[in-house]
Amino acid sequence: MSGEQRVLVWDLPTRLFHWALVVALGLSWYSAEQGLSGWDLHQWSGYAVITLILFRLLWGWFGSETARFGDFLAGPRTIARYLRDWLRDCTPSRGHNPLGGWAVVALLALVLVQAVSGLFATDDILRSGPLTGWIGSDMERTMTRLHSRTFDLLLILITLHVVAIAVYRWVRGERLLMAMISGYKRNGFAPPWIAPLYRAAVAAAVAVGVVWLLLATAP
Ligand code: HEM
Ligand code: HEM
Numbered sequence: 001m002s003g004e005q006r007v008l009v010w011d012l013p014t015r016l017f018h019w020a021l022v023v024a025l026g027l028s029w030y031s032a033e034q035g036l037s038g039w040d041l042h043q044w045s046g047y048a049v050i051t052l053i054l055f056r057l058l059w060g061w062f063g064s065e066t067a068r069f070g071d072f073l074a075g076p077r078t079i080a081r082y083l084r085d086w087l088r089d090c091t092p093s094r095g096h097n098p099l100g101g102w103a104v105v106a107l108l109a110l111v112l113v114q115a116v117s118g119l120f121a122t123d124d125i126l127r128s129g130p131l132t133g134w135i136g137s138d139m140e141r142t143m144t145r146l147h148s149r150t151f152d153l154l155l156i157l158i159t160l161h162v163v164a165i166a167v168y169r170w171v172r173g174e175r176l177l178m179a180m181i182s183g184y185k186r187n188g189f190a191p192p193w194i195a196p197l198y199r200a201a202v203a204a205a206v207a208v209g210v211v212w213l214l215l216a217t218a219p
Contacts, residue, residue: 013200054207065192066095074098133219
């Protein structure tokens, strides 16, 4: 197997997105723990998270083959077959596997809920999201609770995510982590179509523009 050709399965934008998301979420967590002294960092890291997720959503439509939602969102039958053969057939997937594809969507959705709820959250003293003026105080309380509860769920999902990567390594022998770092897998796959980088630059510019507009229209 190791003699097989290396194939680029994860393009640079997808890898940069992943590791930037890990850093930005880490900063959001760290700054939340710092309370008032971390407030500036909390806001900026949170805006970075929203921008990254918007970019990834666009990349899921206009990006490289393996980054596209259509490439990795499998139906129930494919998932059932994949689960049934999980131990018997250890053939690696070129991109996300049928189960992992939905885990990706769950992670993206939960991170987005976390960051967007922050825009409407408040500690009722000095820290308030920029869009609290759009909603009433009841809704503010709901969003603040959502912001707090979602974070607990997110921690659980991220832990499962990292454990799953380790299980795939030790049970099925798949080096998923190395692939998310280098971009390459070595399993004789047909190389996926890789999108030109200018597309990523356009998607990033659109994501930055949308977040900028949102903040510029804040009450
Ligand atoms: C995904 C990115 C984010 C993460 C991981 C995150 C995480 C957290 C955490 C863990 C807390 C403490 C919650 C608690 O005390 O129970 C918090 C509080 C808070 N966050 Fe975020 N946050 C994010 C994005 C944002 C954004 C974009 C804003 C708005 C600019 C924001 C505004 C707030 C506010 C106002 C509080 C205080 C709420 C309170 O005291 O209950 N957050 N955040
Ligand atoms: C803040 C914590 C994390 C979040 C929110 C997160 C989220 C994600 C997301 C959304 C993807 C899909 C990538 C894409 O298609 O764009 C992914 C994939 C991946 N992540 Fe993470 N991740 C986190 C931490 C980590 C850590 C610490 C590791 C290292 C063990 C890791 C390893 C991977 C790997 C190897 C993949 C590719 C999985 C596959 O081949 O299907 N992630 N992650």
